[in-house]
Amino acid sequence: MADFTTDLSTTEFSTSTLFDVETYPLNQPDSDAYGIMLEQAITGLDTVSCAQLPNFIRPEIVEAMQREAAELADGAVFHEANLNPYFSNPPEDTPEDHPLNRFSPRRHGMVRGDKFARDGVIWAVFQNPDLCRFVAQALWYEKLYTYRDPYACTNVNVQPDGCEFAWHFDNNDFTVSFGLKQSDRGGDLEYVPNLRSRENENYDAVKQVLDGDRTNLRTLKLRPGDLQLFRGGYTLHRVTAPQGSERQSLLLSYVTNPTDITTSDKAIRIWGEAHPDHFARDEQLAQSG
Ligand SMILES: O=C(O)CCC(=O)C(=O)O
Numbered sequence: 001m002a003d004f005t006t007d008l009s010t011t012e013f014s015t016s017t018l019f020d021v022e023t024y025p026l027n028q029p030d031s032d033a034y035g036i037m038l039e040q041a042i043t044g045l046d047t048v049s050c051a052q053l054p055n056f057i058r059p060e061i062v063e064a065m066q067r068e069a070a071e072l073a074d075g076a077v078f079h080e081a082n083l084n085p086y087f088s089n090p091p092e093d094t095p096e097d098h099p100l101n102r103f104s105p106r107r108h109g110m111v112r113g114d115k116f117a118r119d120g121v122i123w124a125v126f127q128n129p130d131l132c133r134f135v136a137q138a139l140w141y142e143k144l145y146t147y148r149d150p151y152a153c154t155n156v157n158v159q160p161d162g163c164e165f166a167w168h169f170d171n172n173d174f175t176v177s178f179g180l181k182q183s184d185r186g187g188d189l190e191y192v193p194n195l196r197s198r199e200n201e202n203y204d205a206v207k208q209v210l211d212g213d214r215t216n217l218r219t220l221k222l223r224p225g226d227l228q229l230f231r232g233g234y235t236l237h238r239v240t241a242p243q244g245s246e247r248q249s250l251l252l253s254y255v256t257n258p259t260d261i262t263t264s265d266k267a268i269r270i271w272g273e274a275h276p277d278h279f280a281r282d283e284q285l286a287q288s289g
């Protein structure tokens with residue numbers, strides 16, 4: 001059997017240094033305990049689109065991640081926008097109360113991926129191969145790769161006191177996040193599992209939730225060190241406004257295609273500027289098209 005720790009044990013941040021491997025044996029994929037951990041995550045994702053693994057990161061590592069994020073939070077790119085749940089512009093003649101026409105303010109910051117030190121603890125968590133393999137298995141992917149987009153690869157979401165992250169579906173099929181900072185009140189992830197599918201937007205059900213129906217709504221509070229795997233592409237969700245302090249979460253992006261990277265126009269729309277790698281991607285697409 002391969003020794004999964006050999007390569008990593010020479011680095012400062014091995015799997016067992018970063019994660020609570022006594023509870024979550026990430027580095028022993030052939031063990032029964034790993035199978036049970038994986039089964040629980042799969043069950044959560046397959047039934048309610050979400051799996052929460054509390055205290056996944058070791059406490060001293062959480063502290064180091066919080067320090068790193070705190071130093072970078074001031075430099076986060078702040079977005080202020082009025083968005084519908086789909087981040088789209090509705091066609092003309094869309095009825096006023098249709099979900100496509102329901103706009104809510106969103107204000108939050110994102111720390112760009114290139115800001116994280118490549119020898120730092122947050123980058124080590126993102127690049128950890130045991131975590132990447134586990135995420136892929138839990139979400140039924142044969143293999144996932146860490147996203148190489150220089151800005152969107154990994155981000156800290158900085159959600160100021162009083163700022164709700166309003167109801168939406170993610171552009172990505174799934175999200176992997178860690179809690180970094182949480183407020184006592186508010187800052188809850190509220191979600192309604194499986195509200196739409198590839199075939200059916202299910203606008204009537206979306207409208208009911210936007211109108212305040214909480215029938216199938218679930219709530220989760222992501223605390224520092226918790227791991228959350230979430231199918232946010234099909235699950236309507238929001239993060240309620242943190243009350244009394246800021247909320248921060250770490251978002252990790254994985255992709256099925258290792259060469260995947262965004263184009264310069266999209267990068268500029270999201271981040272206000274583009275990286276040379278984004279322009280290189282434009283050229284590549286122009287040549288292949
Ligand atoms: O901060 C989070 O936990 C997730 C926020 C969110 O829904 C998103 O980034 O799409």
Ligand SMILES: [Fe+2]
Nearest residue numbers: 169170232237
């Ligand atoms: Fe989201």
